[in-house]
Structures are given as C-alpha cells and as structure tokens.
Amino acid sequence: MADKHYLKALLGIIAVLFVFSTAHSASEQFKGKIYSPGILKPVDSKTRLKAGMKAPDFALPSLSGEKISLGQHRGKKNVVISFVPAAWTPVCSDQWPGYNIAKGIFDKNNAILLGISVDNIPTLYAWTKEMGDLWFPVLSDFYPHGAVSKKYGVLRSDGVSERALFVIDKRGIIRYIDVHDINKRPALEDLAKELEKLEK
C-alpha cells in the first residue's frame, strides 16, 4: 500500500517536470504575468450538442457594457463562439490575438466572433487590454457561474470552460463543434475551412 503512495508521488514529480515541456510560445506582451496551470486533462466534459442541432440561446454581459445575445444575430450573421478556459493562462493568451488579425476570414464569410470565458469583466478587461483593441466582443460567463458554458456542455469539473469552438449559421443551427485539447491551440485553417462551407 505504502509503495503505491510512493509511486504516485514520484509520478507526480515526473508530471511536474514534464509540464515544462508543454509546447507553446509565450508573447513578451504578457511578460511574467502568465500563470501556468501545467498540462491539464485534454477534455473534461461531454457536450450533448451536435452539428445540425439548434444552438442554445444566451445573453451575456460584454466588456463594452452591452448585453449580447446569440439571437440578435439570427438571420443576419454566422456566429463563431470561442470559449477559452481562463484569462492569464498560456494558450488562451495566444488565441484571441490571432483572431484579432484574422478579421478578414470572418468578414469574407459574413461571420462574427464572440469570445467567451468564465472570468469576470474586470479580469477580462485587464487581460484583453494586453491584446490590443479587439474587433470582436468579449463576453463574461461569470455569473451565474459558467451557465452558458454548461448549456453548451463545455464546463469542466474545475469550473472553467473547455477550449471550444462552435460555428453557428445564420439560422441558428450548429454547423461545427471543436472541443479542443485544452493544452493546444486549434489551427486557424480548420476554422477557416468550416466558415467557407457556410451560406454567406
């Protein structure tokens, strides 16, 4: 029995050592402000949503102070929802800034982007300020905690959301779901390809 505990402890130490081998590049922008949670369980939830289903509606406060709903875009715009797990963490901090210079890909496909995280507004404000001026709204799923993430089946057991992308067409139908390995950033071309398939 005691052996098992030793083994667990040793495996823990090894896991910690391996954490430093996570492949991601950190922007100097955030300097030492990024908290590294180490390597996490790739996916820690199971969504019941599937492509072809109606996307659950929601309304969340955004950084600009405006409440933004999915419904307000129905019939007008295709919508990409980008759930990111947490502000001030390595992969997330290097995801939205990329979308920020890829506006052309969204525009071309008559799509808008909604960034969602379970962090509260002040945290999201400070964090996204480091990214420069974002062209897309950032929504806070803070209270009731993670309610929208839960609705989409992407709330992890520790209260943060998955790193997930949902592509929803103008009619409000889900066309693509990528609940990504939380430790990795989804390649931009995969999203771009899905957007190309949509009716503009």
Place this chain on the structure above:
Amino acid sequence: MRYKILFLLMFVLSVTFFGINITGAEPVPAKGGPFPEITLPVPEKAGEKEYLGLTGNKPFRISQIKADLVILEIFSMYCPYCQKEAPNVNELYQTVSKRAGVKDRIKIIGVGAGNTAFEIDVFRTQYDIRFPLFSDESFSIHKLVGEVRTPHFFVIRINADGSNTIVYSKVGSIEDSKQFLDMIIKESGLK
C-alpha cells in the same frame, strides 16, 4: 514494485542533479556563441529564394544564406507584441534595403513558433511583410532556441569558414530601426 520505484527515483534524481534535459528545451543561444544548426525549407516564392541567394530545393542552413548578417525573428502570429512590432521590423527591412553597402549583406527572416503555414500567411498579409517567413508548426526550432518568449531577435554573423556567431540575442522590440542597424553593424564588425 520496489525496483520500479527505485528506478523512478533514480530517474528523478538524475534529472534533478545531473541536469538531464527531458523537457527538450535548450538554453537560449547567447551573444558570442554559435546559433544552433537549424534547417529551413527553401521558400516557394521565387523572390524570397532569390533574396536569400539559395539554389536548389533542399532544406537550407542559416550559413547558406547569401549574407554576412542574418536577422532572425522568432515570432508568432498569435502574439500581440509581435503584431505591434511587425511595422517596425518592416521598417528595418526598408532601412536595410535603402542603405548602400549593406543591402545585399544583411538579410531578415522570421520563424513562426507553433504557427502553421496558413497562420504565417495571415500574418504576412496583415502586415504586408516582404521578407521570408517560415512555419515552425511543431515548435522544433522554438525548442532549439530555448523556447524564447516572442518576439525574440537573433542577429547571426556568418563567418568566412561557414561557421556562425550570434552578435545579438534579445527578447522584445528592436526599437528604432536605424539605430538598431547601426548597432548590429558595429557589434558584428561589418565593414
């Protein structure tokens, strides 16, 4: 069971005390030392291939670039600092190409850490970048250069014997492009 534990213990201790590198990351190559041996694919664009003075289609090494100095930026299209720095690096490219006597001797390249070719293209188009950018999707080059934060600039002098020496290795902005150019020319002893 005990043997397994002993083995693991030895493994952990050897990593801790003998510095066995299991993370795959190397130290950041510093000024005065050589730049790690990396190979890059020959650019598809004829203009870029010509700019680097390459022949053939085999992957090339830094010292094969037809230049005395190579400015290598490790960047990421996802990095806000790199985005802000992009116009400044473009200005450096223009400054180099306008300055008599150094135009053909100093070349600039960028390596996108963890970026796919598609993502590199987005960055290139967004900032109208005229010098060659390479994808390092697997982070293999990023690991060889010590997993630097981005943007990190290396200036590498290519020596007559084919070896190379780093004359500048720093994270963050190059600041004023003209002053930067003067500084690296001085540091490298380029005549």
